[in-house]
Amino acid sequence: MSTxxxxxxxxxxxxxxxxxxxxxxxLDEVQSPFQKIEIYExxxxxxxxxxxxAIMLTGRDNFLYHEMMSHPALxxxxxxxxxxxxxxxxxxxxREVLKHKDVESVTQCDIxxxxxxxxxxxxxxxxxxxxxxxxxxxxxxxxxxxxNCPPESVDVIIVDSTDPVGPAEGLFNQAFYASCYKAxxxxxxxxxxxxxxxxxxxxxxxxxxxxxxxxxTTFRTLPFPQPCYPTxxxxxxxxxxxxxxxxxxxxxxxxxxxxxxKYYCAEIHKAALTQPPFMAEALGD
Amino acid sequence: MSTxxxxxxxxxxxxxxxxxxxxxxxLDEVQSPFQKIEIYExxxxxxxxxxxxAIMLTGRDNFLYHEMMSHPALxxxxxxxxxxxxxxxxxxxxREVLKHKDVESVTQCDIxxxxxxxxxxxxxxxxxxxxxxxxxxxxxxxxxxxxNCPPESVDVIIVDSTDPVGPAEGLFNQAFYASCYKAxxxxxxxxxxxxxxxxxxxxxxxxxxxxxxxxxTTFRTLPFPQPCYPTxxxxxxxxxxxxxxxxxxxxxxxxxxxxxxKYYCAEIHKAALTQPPFMAEALGD
Numbered sequence: 001m002s003t004x005x006x007x008x009x010x011x012x013x014x015x016x017x018x019x020x021x022x023x024x025x026x027l028d029e030v031q032s033p034f035q036k037i038e039i040y041e042x043x044x045x046x047x048x049x050x051x052x053x054a055i056m057l058t059g060r061d062n063f064l065y066h067e068m069m070s071h072p073a074l075x076x077x078x079x080x081x082x083x084x085x086x087x088x089x090x091x092x093x094x095r096e097v098l099k100h101k102d103v104e105s106v107t108q109c110d111i112x113x114x115x116x117x118x119x120x121x122x123x124x125x126x127x128x129x130x131x132x133x134x135x136x137x138x139x140x141x142x143x144x145x146x147x148n149c150p151p152e153s154v155d156v157i158i159v160d161s162t163d164p165v166g167p168a169e170g171l172f173n174q175a176f177y178a179s180c181y182k183a184x185x186x187x188x189x190x191x192x193x194x195x196x197x198x199x200x201x202x203x204x205x206x207x208x209x210x211x212x213x214x215x216x217t218t219f220r221t222l223p224f225p226q227p228c229y230p231t232x233x234x235x236x237x238x239x240x241x242x243x244x245x246x247x248x249x250x251x252x253x254x255x256x257x258x259x260x261x262k263y264y265c266a267e268i269h270k271a272a273l274t275q276p277p278f279m280a281e282a283l284g285d
Numbered sequence: 286m287s288t289x290x291x292x293x294x295x296x297x298x299x300x301x302x303x304x305x306x307x308x309x310x311x312l313d314e315v316q317s318p319f320q321k322i323e324i325y326e327x328x329x330x331x332x333x334x335x336x337x338x339a340i341m342l343t344g345r346d347n348f349l350y351h352e353m354m355s356h357p358a359l360x361x362x363x364x365x366x367x368x369x370x371x372x373x374x375x376x377x378x379x380r381e382v383l384k385h386k387d388v389e390s391v392t393q394c395d396i397x398x399x400x401x402x403x404x405x406x407x408x409x410x411x412x413x414x415x416x417x418x419x420x421x422x423x424x425x426x427x428x429x430x431x432x433n434c435p436p437e438s439v440d441v442i443i444v445d446s447t448d449p450v451g452p453a454e455g456l457f458n459q460a461f462y463a464s465c466y467k468a469x470x471x472x473x474x475x476x477x478x479x480x481x482x483x484x485x486x487x488x489x490x491x492x493x494x495x496x497x498x499x500x501x502t503t504f505r506t507l508p509f510p511q512p513c514y515p516t517x518x519x520x521x522x523x524x525x526x527x528x529x530x531x532x533x534x535x536x537x538x539x540x541x542x543x544x545x546x547k548y549y550c551a552e553i554h555k556a557a558l559t560q561p562p563f564m565a566e567a568l569g570d
Contacts, residue, residue, distance in 0.1 A: 007303055011292050016329030017512065018292055020303030044301030044484070061483065061516075198346065198512060199329070225510060225518035227302065227483060231346075232517010233510035262563040271556035278348075278547040 005043055010055045012230040015199040019055060019228060021045050027122060032114035039122045045228075047122045049090065051115070051162060057090060059123060061227045065193070066092035066126075067264040068224040068272070069236055073156050073191040074100050075269065076238065076249040080155040081105070084183070086142035086171060088160035089115030092126040094135060097158070099259040105134050113139035143170045146179035154183045159192035164203070172207060177214035177239075184241040190216065194237040196230050197223045201282045204237060208283070211239045220246035221283060222272035224263070247273050290328055295340045297515040300484040304340060304513060306330050312407060317399035324407045330513075332407045334375065336400070336447060342375060344408060346512045350478070351377035351411075352549040353509040353557070354521055358441050358476040359385050360554065361523065361534040365440040366390075369468070371427035371456060373445035374400030377411040379420060382443070384544040390419050398424035428455045431464035439468045444477035449488070457492060462499035462524075469526040475501065479522035481515050482508045486567045489522060493568070496524045505531035506568060507557035509548070532558050 009020035021042045028039040040048040046059020057065070070093050074080050081104045083097050089110035097106050110116065116137065120127045130137060138145065146157070157180050164172040171192075180190050190211070194204045208219050216239035226234035238246045254266035275285055294305035306327045313324040325333040331344020342350070355378050359365050366389045368382050374395030382391050395401065401422065405412045415422060423430065431442070442465050449457040456477075465475050475496070479489045493504050501524035511519035523531045539551035560570055 007294070007296050009292070009294055009303060009305060011305065011307070016307040016327060018294060018303070018305030018307075019517075020294060020296065020305065022296070022301040022303075042301060198510070223510070225483070225508070225516075227516040227518060231510075231512040232304075233512060260562075263561040265562055267559040268561050271559040274552040274556040276548040276553050277545075277550055 008040055008048065008050070010053065015196065015230045017199065017230055019230060019232070021048055021058065021228075023048065028118060030114050030118065032112050034112045037114055037118050039118060049118065049122070054162065055228050056162070057092070057123070058228050062090075062092050062126070063262045064224055064226050065234065066096050067261050068222065069093050069158055069160055069191065069193060070096035071254070071261065071264040072222055072236070072249070072269050072272065073158065073189045073238055074103070075254045076246055077156055077189050078187065078250070082154050083156045083158065084109065084146075084149070084154050085158045085160055086146065087162070087168065088158065090119040090123060090126050091116060091130055092123070093158055093160045095126055095129045098129040098132050098135060101258065103134065105136065107136040107138060109138040109140055109142045109145045111139065111141055143176055143179070146176060146183055149179065149183035151182050152185045155185055155188050157184065157188070157190045159190070161193065163195070172210070174210045174213045177211045177216065181215040181241055186242045187244055188241045189246075190239045190241075191236050194221055194235045196233055197221065197235045197279050198233055199231045201279065204235065204283065207237060208239075216241060217243045218246055220273065220285070221275070221279070223275075223279070224272060293325055293333065293335070295338065300481065300515045302484065302515055304515060304517070306333055306343065306513075308333065313403060315399050315403065317397050319397045322399055322403050324403060334403065334407070339447065340513050341447070342377070342408070343513050347375075347377050347411070348547045349509055349511050350519065351381050352546050353507065354378050354443055354445055354476065354478060355381035356539070356546065356549040357507055357521070357534070357554050357557065358443065358474045358523055359388070360539045361531055362441055362474050363472065363535070367439050368392075368441045368443065369394065369431075369434070369439050370443045370445055371431065372447070372453065373443065375404040375408060375411050376401060376415055377408070378443055378445045380411055380414045383414040383417050383420060386543065388419065390421065392421040392423060394423040394425055394427045394430040396424065396426055428461055428464070431461060431468055434464065434468035436467050437470045440470055440473050442469065442473070442475045444475070446478065448480070457495070459495045459498045462496045462501065466500040466526055471527045472529055473526045474531075475524045475526075476521050479506055479520045481518055482506065482520045482564050483518055484516045486564065489520065490568065492522060493524075501526065502528045503531055505558065505570070506560070506564070508560075508564070509557060
């Protein structure tokens with residue numbers, strides 16, 4: 001090991017815990033109109049993207065997050081044709097969504113074009129489907145995009161955002177969820193990254209309350225491992241328009257899917273629908 | 286938040302990643318004949334035990350590890366009466382094992398009495414069953430204990446050890462596993478903590494090879510979240526004497542268990558038997 005390595009630590013004030021990676025050098029840095037984006041090279045985790053000091057993804061473990069943000073929602077919906085991704089500028093979620101051949105169009109709306117430009121340079125594998133004719137990449141305000149979205153036009157909305165501070169704060173409140181609710185067709189699904197089920201269960205409860213106030217009636221929080229986020233254990237929360245449960249999915253479709261995944265599969269989907277007692281109790285599921 | 290807090294980081298050389306906690310002060314420290322044991326008070330995670338600089342457990346997240354090191358093995362065995370724990374000096378695994386009323390005797394053999402003394406002081410909840418008449422606490426060499434154990438006398442052996450360096454190194458090789466194999470009754474189960482399924486899958490493969498060379502023929506690695514260990518995602522590996530599969534268990538018993546758990550339940554056991562594609566491929570399961 002070179003003696004020139006150093007450790008990049010992110011201390012999470014709200015969880016009292018920290019995650020870090022051993023890095024060899026900073027590869028790139030840009031100050032966008034919205035945030036500072038840095039790229040580091042690590043010894044064991046591929047490239048590392050940091051936004052305003054917060055670890056966003058590594059080349060090695062992002063498959064966990066991107067697969068779990070997309071496939072459970074898409075296989076829970078009976079026939080998703082139209083998908084919107086709010087945030088997701090690294091394009092990893094977009095890539096996963098486009099693996100579903102029956103999806104007809106996907107709009108990704110991230111406020112910060114520089115995130116995508118940095119991903120194209122330093123995580124090209126995540127951007128390999130950006131040229132798909134079904135994909136539309138917008139660099140705009142996701143809150144406004146959802147507010148202006150035609151009613152009942154979308155099957156699945158994926159909120160792939162940073163934490164509820166800074167540019168992403170407005171993606172975690174009732175007004176935004178009401179826009180999403182309006183834009184969804186009946187049976188449509190909203191899925192959002194929902195932080196650590198161990199350390200931040202209060203945030204998940206608050207998120208569900210805001211979704212409920214916006215009209216959603218059924219919820220399910222799926223935990224999954226994610227080494228680069230606080231506690232190494234993360235979750236996404238699904239909400240459905242017009243009721244309908246979220247604990248079954250197109251199992252046969254997931255079993256016979258025509259594309260490769262590294263973490264998601266029908267059995268893992270079922271496993272993620274299982275909540276440990278402490279979580280079921282806290283969420284009242 | 287007091288300005289006197291600081292961050293305790295453990296940098297894991299072998300994974301290139303780091304975990305840390307915000308601490309308020311050091312509560313205790315002892316240099317035993319084997320290792321240095323430190324106890325810190327954290328802001329959000331209860332007390333923290335560190336051995337030779339390695340984070341061992343926190344008051345808040347140890348339930349994940351202790352429950353998954355004990356209940357899956359005990360509910361997989363058809364009728365466990367005699368259990369041996371090698372290591373486990375904090376007594377948290379012992380407490381979980383003793384929740385099984387049909388278990389008749391449990392011997393915990395940890396080389397370092399000071400670990401237990403520190404647990405009694407700073408994690409008293411983990412030691413609350415130490416006075417159970419079925420429990421025997423030995424402070425001795427676990428390798429010698431297993432070597433001298435009467436043949437075919439044990440139903441479940443739990444190797445609750447530190448990493449394969451220092452005092453615990455000898456708990457990860459063929460000679461030790463051969464002693465375990467001899468000591469187990471037919472159908473008996475060996476379970477060992479087996480590090481991170483994402484970052485250290487090579488170690489799991491090496492462990493299984495050594496177990497196989499010692500006579501074991503069936504294996505199963507169960508992943509679970511564990512924020513205080515490298516990558517926040519950990520695992521235990523089960524091996525069985527005399528073949529017999531490890532993918533089914535006493536589901537009805539687990540459903541109707543008479544004791545409380547926070548993470549383990551029958552559904553979580555089933556979920557943990559599910560391996561994501563990348564892991565199944567690497568392990569050939």
